[in-house]
Amino acid sequence: MSTATTPGAPPAPTPAGSGSSGRPGGARAALASVGGQNLSLMGALVLVVVLFTSLNANFLSWDNMRVIGEAATIAGLLAVVQTVVIICGGLDISVGSQTGLASVVSAMVFTATGSSAPLGIAAALLVGACAGLVNGAVIIYGRVNPTIATLAGLAAYKGVAQLLSDGRAQGYVLGDPVFVFLSRGSIAGVPVMIWILALVAAALHVLLTYTDIGRNIYALGGNDTAARLAGINLNKYLLAGYALTGTVAALAGILLTARTGSGQPVSGSEGLELQAITAAALGGCALKGGKGTIGGTLLAVALLGALQNGLTVQGINTFWQNVAQGALLVAAVVIQQRRNRGRAVGLPA
16 A cells, blocks of 8 residues: 655655665755754754854853753753654643653652652653553543643643642752762763753654654644544554653653752743743644654754753843743744645635
């Protein structure tokens, strides 16, 4: 059975210019992983770097690059997994609350088990996966719009985290070698947190680009009716997608606990959902589904991280940073609509 190419999905392998595996090689493969439509985003990143380097010569120093990378890791994890959900045709607004809940659980279980980091981490990952499954079940079996379902999850998981923690930071993990390694360790001079983001992003890129599962995910978001007629189990893919989102959000919560030294029910996780969705949209994800790349999202994460760091170094009020982030999200959606020739709301087709 022939498979139609989904717009925005990784291009099907062609013999010309390919390696022995039939996949695009070299520069073509790198461009495909980012998305040709994101060349303007690459240009924007270069301009931001040049601007802030001209204002502060230390902006491009290795130490500052480490700071940018570490600061962007948690939002980056949520952004890359949000990309998968959006490609599926869904959306998860509750990822920030799931991160806070997992942070609290990891610290509280760590304390309750006599400082067992593995048990705290395992409990957080389990809670995250269950939260994601609940979101998926509400959407599929309750027939609730993903935006409404995960908006409810945003409030519910935040409430559960506050109930468990009594609204306060819980536990103290900075003395544990596992959490210290996660927050302060490095491999080959690169912080462990950045390695974790790179590994998760690489795994999701391979999943989406080189497996039948990835092709089915693009098909599901591109045209769910055609995907169902082709024999794809839509419910299974959506459930798995939201469970994966919850698990990666829990991983982000564990890193949040490691960075802050305690479980944080709200601080550090509030607003992460906006950052994740903004990065995915800037990276080329179509919010209606079926289009997007992990490389494009990572590029947007780098742009947002560099912009936030540069504005902070220049002493710009953080409130203006929020304004800039919201404006970027609107701009990304407007560009998508123009590129896809979408009909403006309230105007004739």
